[in-house]
Amino acid sequence: MPYCEVESQQSSVEAELNNGTKLFYRTYGRGPTKVLLIIGLAATHDAWGPQIKGLTGTDTPNDDSRRVGDCPDNEAEAEAGGIEFCAFDNRGMGRSSVPTKKSQYTTKVMAKDAIALLDHLGWKKAHVFGHSMGGMIACKLAAMVPERVLSLALLNVTGGGFECFPKFDRQTLSIAIRFLRAKTPEQRAAVDLDTHYSKEYLEEYVGSATRRAILYQEYVKGITATGMQSNYGFEGQINACWTHKVTRTEIELIRSAGFLVSVIHGRYDVIAQISHARRLAEKLHPVARMVDLHGGHLVSHERTEEVNKALMELIEASKLHMKPHEWTNLPNKSSGWMQTRSSTSRTSTEGGSGVSFMCNMSEKLYLCLLYFVGLFALTFDFAKRTFKRIKPVRVGATLT
Numbered sequence: 001m002p003y004c005e006v007e008s009q010q011s012s013v014e015a016e017l018n019n020g021t022k023l024f025y026r027t028y029g030r031g032p033t034k035v036l037l038i039i040g041l042a043a044t045h046d047a048w049g050p051q052i053k054g055l056t057g058t059d060t061p062n063d064d065s066r067r068v069g070d071c072p073d074n075e076a077e078a079e080a081g082g083i084e085f086c087a088f089d090n091r092g093m094g095r096s097s098v099p100t101k102k103s104q105y106t107t108k109v110m111a112k113d114a115i116a117l118l119d120h121l122g123w124k125k126a127h128v129f130g131h132s133m134g135g136m137i138a139c140k141l142a143a144m145v146p147e148r149v150l151s152l153a154l155l156n157v158t159g160g161g162f163e164c165f166p167k168f169d170r171q172t173l174s175i176a177i178r179f180l181r182a183k184t185p186e187q188r189a190a191v192d193l194d195t196h197y198s199k200e201y202l203e204e205y206v207g208s209a210t211r212r213a214i215l216y217q218e219y220v221k222g223i224t225a226t227g228m229q230s231n232y233g234f235e236g237q238i239n240a241c242w243t244h245k246v247t248r249t250e251i252e253l254i255r256s257a258g259f260l261v262s263v264i265h266g267r268y269d270v271i272a273q274i275s276h277a278r279r280l281a282e283k284l285h286p287v288a289r290m291v292d293l294h295g296g297h298l299v300s301h302e303r304t305e306e307v308n309k310a311l312m313e314l315i316e317a318s319k320l321h322m323k324p325h326e327w328t329n330l331p332n333k334s335s336g337w338m339q340t341r342s343s344t345s346r347t348s349t350e351g352g353s354g355v356s357f358m359c360n361m362s363e364k365l366y367l368c369l370l371y372f373v374g375l376f377a378l379t380f381d382f383a384k385r386t387f388k389r390i391k392p393v394r395v396g397a398t399l400t
Helices: 012-018 045-056 062-068 075-079 107-121 133-144 170-181 185-196 199-203 211-226 231-243 248-255 274-283 304-319 336-349 353-390
Strands: 003-005 022-028 033-038 083-088 126-131 149-155 260-266 288-293
Touching: 003 107, 022 045, 022 062, 022 107, 033 045, 033 107, 033 133, 045 083, 045 126, 045 304, 083 107, 107 133, 107 231, 126 133, 126 304, 133 149, 133 231, 133 248, 149 304, 170 185, 185 199, 185 211, 199 211, 260 274, 260 304, 274 288, 288 304
Parallel strands: 033 083, 033 126, 126 149, 149 260, 260 288
Antiparallel strands: 003 022, 022 083
16 A cells, blocks of 8 residues: 655654654556645545546556556656646545644644655645645645645635634534534434535435435445544644634745646535635735635535536646736735725725724624634533543443
């Protein structure tokens, strides 16, 4: 099985964080165009299946194809202009290492994992595509080594921190409670469907069965095969999302690096709100294009053809060295920070101080609500851990 051992050559602190950490990865397809795929929270590399299959024509990993001899590695294939993808399991998930300390999970640390994988593969440059938490990691990577990025695709991403909170309503509250209670592959599969896809998509019929029924069986099978994510991995990756932040300096590094960006998002995403993704795209103007599609959080599965088309357009535009003003579909405005500031100033000078005051109050109330929701979640988690520690151990007839 292909593994990449993460090594740090910078500081003793980083060496401790990466000590013994291994990443499980797979490569698919062959050709001069290299694409690194970074998946999101609680997902494995397999989640990129629709993109890999759609853009290479195969979902057989290169190491397996070499073994069976049905896809020889030859120069003719590379000269034909094919694409080679690499997808991997982030630390804390799948077959990759599961560090036990939260400090070992940040988007910066995980971006260094991805850079180590590029080094391991011998890829000097690559197109970098990230989904959800993987998009956060991709942003960090792009800011850390912009010279190694050919293009950047951010799918269903936010800016991290409080932006990780979903829209607060009855539906998302129900999903959150069910997610915390899920202890079996069946329970996890049921809640994952409502988390990943739009209701409309799940209720569509494919033959005599709904997509929900079909996908449920696939999810149960997949989760059973990979196993439920460990508490260390899940809490660590949550910590990475919560502590993630893209600074002004990092935004400027990405904007000035010379590569194009595509921000792709599902309009009905209940996890990552599209308004946050649009704001990030506006900050990256003029190098960014916004692609909003009719879908949920896993829009890459729900609208596969449209997402694959958008990704190929990004790759082709990069090869043609398309100018930012020809690529972007965003209005010609200043960056997000300046736009927000000028908008607020304009509201005050035009005599709309009352409206401005109400907007500020609404924002503060919303942040307060998010704080209390987070506090409740932490309290619930603490109480659950305490209960487990004091609960008497029940001894069964046999140990398995």
